[in-house]
Amino acid sequence: MKNIFVLRLGHRPLRDKRVTTHVALVARAFGAKGIYVDGKDQKLVEKIKDVISLWGGSYFQVETIADPKKLVKTWKAKGGTIIHLTMYGINLPQVQDRVQHLDNILVVVGAEKVEGWYYHMADINVAVSNQPHSEVAALAIFLDRLYKGEELNIMFGDSKIKVIPMERGKKVIRSDNG
Numbered sequence: 578m579k580n581i582f583v584l585r586l587g588h589r590p591l592r593d594k595r596v597t598t599h600v601a602l603v604a605r606a607f608g609a610k611g612i613y614v615d616g617k618d619q620k621l622v623e624k625i626k627d628v629i630s631l632w633g634g635s636y637f638q639v640e641t642i643a644d645p646k647k648l649v650k651t652w653k654a655k656g657g658t659i660i661h662l663t664m665y666g667i668n669l670p671q672v673q674d675r676v677q678h679l680d681n682i683l684v685v686v687g688a689e690k691v692e693g694w695y696y697h698m699a700d701i702n703v704a705v706s707n708q709p710h711s712e713v714a715a716l717a718i719f720l721d722r723l724y725k726g727e728e729l730n731i732m733f734g735d736s737k738i739k740v741i742p743m744e745r746g747k748k749v750i751r752s753d754n755g
């Protein structure tokens with residue numbers, strides 16, 4: 578698994594609760610090692626930790642941070658790459674070969690308008706099509722191209738619950754008598 582972290586900018590606890598939760602769930606499910614959320618929201622952190630406790634992935638870090646610019650500067654100073662997902666960037670098919678060789682990426686996604694500073698600091702501003710849509714969709718497709726689809730087979734060895742895939746119906750097994 579690559580060293581991929583997500584930085585979710587501009588989280589507003591009341592308005593963005595659901596979308597930021599989905600950004601975090603996509604990050605965990607599709608092969609990131611953690612998420613930094615710009616803003617204070619302990620409830621959100623607890624919610625993601627509850628999912629991790631049941632579905633596994635205890636390595637996945639969830640942290641709220643007060644100074645996202647410091648994180649970006651530190652990430653770059655340590656030799657990591659900043660990928661900012663924005664509809665104004667270079668469309669993903671044109672940069673995916675370059676991106677697939679990278680191991681150490683901070684993927685930045687916004688909520689509302691993202692400050693120009695992030696566009697300048699990014700090593701690549703990547704668009705997932707040049708049409709407006711959602712940070713959840715953009716992150717999912719970015720991770721899928723980065724891992725060439727292999728993230729869909731991800732297994733969490735420490736999960737307490739496991740889905741038994743079937744064409745019809747729902748079956749899960751639990752190892753914790755829950």
Ligand SMILES: C[S@@+](CC[C@H](N)C(=O)[O-])C[C@H]1O[C@@H](n2cnc3c(N)ncnc32)[C@H](O)[C@@H]1O
Nearest residue numbers: 662663664686687704705706708710711712715
């Ligand atoms: C709802 S959009 C807000 C976009 C906002 N109007 C702006 O100017 O940045 C929230 C986030 O979704 C992501 N996003 C939306 N459309 C995208 C696209 N086509 N490609 C990549 N990321 C996208 C970006 O990270 C963006 O900051």
